[in-house]
Amino acid sequence: MDEFMGMIWNASPNFGERKLPISMLVLHYTGMKDGPSAIDWLANKESGVSAHYVVAEDGQIIHMVREEHRAHHAGVSQWRGIKDVNSASIGIEIVNPGHEWGYRAFPQEQMQSVLKLSDEICKTYHIHPQNVVGHSDIAPARKQDPGELFDWGLLASHHIAVPRPNKNLQDPLWSDSRFLMGMERYGYDVSMPVEAVVAFQRRFRPENIDGVIDGQCRAILWSLLLDHPN
Numbered sequence: 001m002d003e004f005m006g007m008i009w010n011a012s013p014n015f016g017e018r019k020l021p022i023s024m025l026v027l028h029y030t031g032m033k034d035g036p037s038a039i040d041w042l043a044n045k046e047s048g049v050s051a052h053y054v055v056a057e058d059g060q061i062i063h064m065v066r067e068e069h070r071a072h073h074a075g076v077s078q079w080r081g082i083k084d085v086n087s088a089s090i091g092i093e094i095v096n097p098g099h100e101w102g103y104r105a106f107p108q109e110q111m112q113s114v115l116k117l118s119d120e121i122c123k124t125y126h127i128h129p130q131n132v133v134g135h136s137d138i139a140p141a142r143k144q145d146p147g148e149l150f151d152w153g154l155l156a157s158h159h160i161a162v163p164r165p166n167k168n169l170q171d172p173l174w175s176d177s178r179f180l181m182g183m184e185r186y187g188y189d190v191s192m193p194v195e196a197v198v199a200f201q202r203r204f205r206p207e208n209i210d211g212v213i214d215g216q217c218r219a220i221l222w223s224l225l226l227d228h229p230n
Helices: 035-042 108-125 152-157 176-186 193-204 215-227
Strands: 015-017 024-029 053-055 061-063 069-071 089-094 132-134
Touching (some): 176 193
Parallel strands (some): 053 089
Antiparallel strands (some): 053 061
């Protein structure tokens, strides 16, 4: 894939053996001041962290861990009952300073590379759109990336990620506990409820991230469960 997509190989020593088949794609932002710093950190043995790919702001893709290996990108996380997310996933780090260093929109060139790379990975491993997630989805108590400015709609329009429901939405009038049960059924870890709701909103209702379960949130989740029951 490197030659086909014009990637640069920059090996990270931080990887291990997979214990699960690949079934997920996890998207991150680097959350550092600039791209070179992030790449250096991911290639540093002392950091202990890595990702399979990094996508720079100009769209350049850096390949750092072979797909057959387990990269160290997800940390303590969970999705749809899978707790060793690193073993089950491929991780893409997208260069962006993040919320700590000046979060900003992702350039078009960068998003196009993310789209192309994600499409290749999902086709190769038959990854379901429901398993194309952000770091905040799998670790809502710890992470915010890739954040509310990430263009999930672009990936959804190419059938890579789950689209945001926006038609014929109906509020099922669930209690908060019923809503959290629905979130857990969809895939989220709801052990920290407010943080889980914030992660859900960041992904599916980014214009209003307040951690409050309201009618719009219930309607969006209800539609997701109807469209993606498994």
